[in-house]
Amino acid sequence: MADTFAAASEDAVRTDREGGAAHGASADLVVGLALPAKDQDAIANAVESTRAALSDFAAGLRAVVVHAGATSAEPANPADPVQIVPMPAPPGVSAEAATSLQGYADGFRAIVNVAKTLQARACAIIGSDATSIDRNWIAHLAGPVLEGGFDLVSPCYARHRFEGLINRGIIYPLVRALYGRRVRNPFGPDFCLSARLFERVPAATGQPARVHPVASLVPEAIVTGMRICQSHLGVRHYPSPDDAGLSVLLTQILAPLFSEIERRAAFLQRVRGSQPVEEFGAPAYLPEQPTGTDVSRLIESFQIGTRNLQEIWSVVLPPSTIVELRHLARAPATNFQMQDELWARIVYDFALAYRVRSINRDHLLRAITPLYLGWVASYALKPDNTSAEAAESIVERLCAAYENTRPYFVARWRWPDRFNP
Amino acid sequence: MWDQVGQTLNESTVRVVSRIASLLPGILALAIAIIVAALIAWLVATILRRILRAIDFDERLESWGVHGVAEWSPSHSATVLVARVAWWGILLLGFVLGLGAFDATLSSQLAFNIFAWVPRLVVSVVVILIGAVVGRYLARHVLLEAVNMNLQYARVLSAGVRWMIMTLAVTMALDHLQIAPGIIHLAFGILFGGIVLALSLAVGLGSKELVRSSLERESEKPFVEIEEPFRHL
Incomplete structure (x- = not known):
């Protein structure tokens, strides 16, 4: 049976390259590790967790665990309902890229291609460190799809207040305000997709495609009216950090996010307010660790940006925003507070500048780094930001600011020339 | 009379x-x-x-x-x-x-001269345009990189890159037009060298304290690094 799945896995690559028909093998659930696992123990952990989770579902279900890092299928007991297959390496992906965000996107596509080939009912994709996985993870991710009829299960994590800051400050509030659904982690990285949804994931691998498979996932599900829910998965362990630097990281995240907004512009203009999505599991909050929060370097980065990037920012931001930023740069560290509405307008302005190509897109996205660091400093200095639970209410206020500022974005989107600074 | x-x-x-x-x-x-x-x-x-x-x-x-x-x-x-x-x-x-x-003779001569000179002029203009485009792009790139690295003299670096590229482009264009080539070569050497020297001095003097403090930091670095509390992903 393992050979059959290995053949199916190889077929997935061939199907991907040639656009051919799917193979005859099948599975109910595909669990894929999108990034290379640290060691065999991590893979064994994923397999055991999948096996344990399967016992929670209806009898007779079969699952396949797809992972990178092996060259051939491990010998397995044909009677075992959980089989392991190596992930087909996307052509043209370097070893360095395999651990980056681009590597995750390529792994994501490869796993989805395996799921398509195996005609799976559900496809769970794990982007966190494989050591995070336990029985509950798989059950909470796959359960709503296999048994609840949902099309997309998005994750919620127990995090410290200073973790996942790009998501807290940009991705979550922006997606919520523009698409109208409160999906806590639109970029995952741990998801479960129904067959209906993963059939819509773009198949191209290897080259950075115009449609990013991860960034387009939640928007696709919302726009096509699919059923979305989110599961509380608990603590997430992170894979090895990307050494590329914050500005590169922001570029890699914001480019597909803004491109997706451009693609969905017609839908976005009809959205009003935001609706919660169904949740499974209970939210958990990590106890606060006694770490110092020295934000002086963040504020310094913001001030250096304000001094040097006026020329670029003035192409993107209206004069009133520039004036507010100058005032903020002069404020003492104790009073350093970037208003939520100001930050929301800045993000909207960058999304608009990305659309109209006011300046080179790579430069545009790099120019947001000092502003983002200013927001992080402001977020860290909020007097009520004392615990992970309190941080949630701060993010909630930020989301409200994004939603209140939404008409500004829509107006500028429709008539960019009228509002040009 | x-x-x-x-x-x-x-x-x-x-x-x-x-x-x-x-x-x-x-x-x-x-x-x-x-x-x-x-x-x-x-x-x-x-x-x-x-x-x-x-x-x-x-x-x-x-x-x-x-x-x-x-x-x-x-x-x-x-x-x-x-x-x-x-x-x-x-x-x-x-x-x-x-x-x-x-007039056939005059206009032919004029047209011949213009036609002979136009390609050189066009090439020179193209060289300057390319220099302006590349200079602007690289200057902005350097500026953003320097700002994101928290360098205080980011604008000096950026302006230096821009002027170096523009100087190179203009010199190439004038040389191509054969306008006072001797002076152009000399002026280019002086200007280009001057810009590089000015940049070196600016960076060198500006980063003197930075290098010293980083060396001091390295020597006083504790064995266990304090983890940055902020995780962006």
């Missing part, structure tokens, strides 16, 4: 008027050539613009990694830039051809 003066004046006037009269058909022909060239240029530019828009030329250029052109272009569109270059090129050609309607 007054008769002689009057006669001479009459002859001069006749000569001037006849010269002007002989030039009039040429001017008319030149005007017609320019108008026809303008019409053709407008037609070609319109067709070019439509074709380039139909094939998403701006987006393709962006996806090929050519960013500077669109930034420098009018309306931030490489399509508009190509259309305008075609428009002006055809208009210039019409003007030069229109000159042929004047």
Whole structure:
């Protein structure tokens, strides 16, 4: 049976390259590790967790665990309902890229291609460190799809207040305000997709495609009216950090996010307010660790940006925003507070500048780094930001600011020339 | 005597008027050539613009990694830039051809000289344009990188890069036009060297404290690093 799945896995690559028909093998659930696992123990952990989770579902279900890092299928007991297959390496992906965000996107596509080939009912994709996985993870991710009829299960994590800051400050509030659904982690990285949804994931691998498979996932599900829910998965362990630097990281995240907004512009203009999505599991909050929060370097980065990037920012931001930023740069560290509405307008302005190509897109996205660091400093200095639970209410206020500022974005989107600074 | 003066004046006037009269058909022909060239240029530019828009030329250029052109272009569109270059090129050609309607020897010589000089001029202009585009792109890139690395002298670095590239481009253009090559070479050496020296001094003096403090930090570094509390992913 393992050979059959290995053949199916190889077929997935061939199907991907040639656009051919799917193979005859099948599975109910595909669990894929999108990034290379640290060691065999991590893979064994994923397999055991999948096996344990399967016992929670209806009898007779079969699952396949797809992972990178092996060259051939491990010998397995044909009677075992959980089989392991190596992930087909996307052509043209370097070893360095395999651990980056681009590597995750390529792994994501490869796993989805395996799921398509195996005609799976559900496809769970794990982007966190494989050591995070336990029985509950798989059950909470796959359960709503296999048994609840949902099309997309998005994750919620127990995090410290200073973790996942790009998501807290940009991705979550922006997606919520523009698409109208409160999906806590639109970029995952741990998801479960129904067959209906993963059939819509773009198949191209290897080259950075115009449609990013991860960034387009939640928007696709919302726009096509699919059923979305989110599961509380608990603590997430992170894979090895990307050494590329914050500005590169922001570029890699914001480019597909803004491109997706451009693609969905017609839908976005009809959205009003935001609706919660169904949740499974209970939210958990990590106890606060006694770490110092020295934000002086963040504020310094913001001030250096304000001094040097006026020329670029003035192409993107209206004069009133520039004036507010100058005032903020002069404020003492104790009073350093970037208003939520100001930050929301800045993000909207960058999304608009990305659309109209006011300046080179790579430069545009790099120019947001000092502003983002200013927001992080402001977020860290909020007097009520004392615990992970309190941080949630701060993010909630930020989301409200994004939603209140939404008409500004829509107006500028429709008539960019009228509002040009 | 007054008769002689009057006669001479009459002859001069006749000569001037006849010269002007002989030039009039040429001017008319030149005007017609320019108008026809303008019409053709407008037609070609319109067709070019439509074709380039139909094939998403701006987006393709962006996806090929050519960013500077669109930034420098009018309306931030490489399509508009190509259309305008075609428009002006055809208009210039019409003007030069229109000159042929004047006195054969003079205009031929003039046209020959212009035609011989135009390619050099065009190449020089193109070199300067490329220098401006590349200089602007790299200067902005350096500025952003330097700011994101928290360097205080980011703008000095950026301006230095821009001026170095512009100096190089202008020197190459003037050298190509054979305008005072000796002076150009000397001036280029002095200017380019001066910019590099100024940059080195600026960076060297500016980062003296930075290097010292980083060395001190390295020597006093504790065995266990304090983890940065902020995780962006």
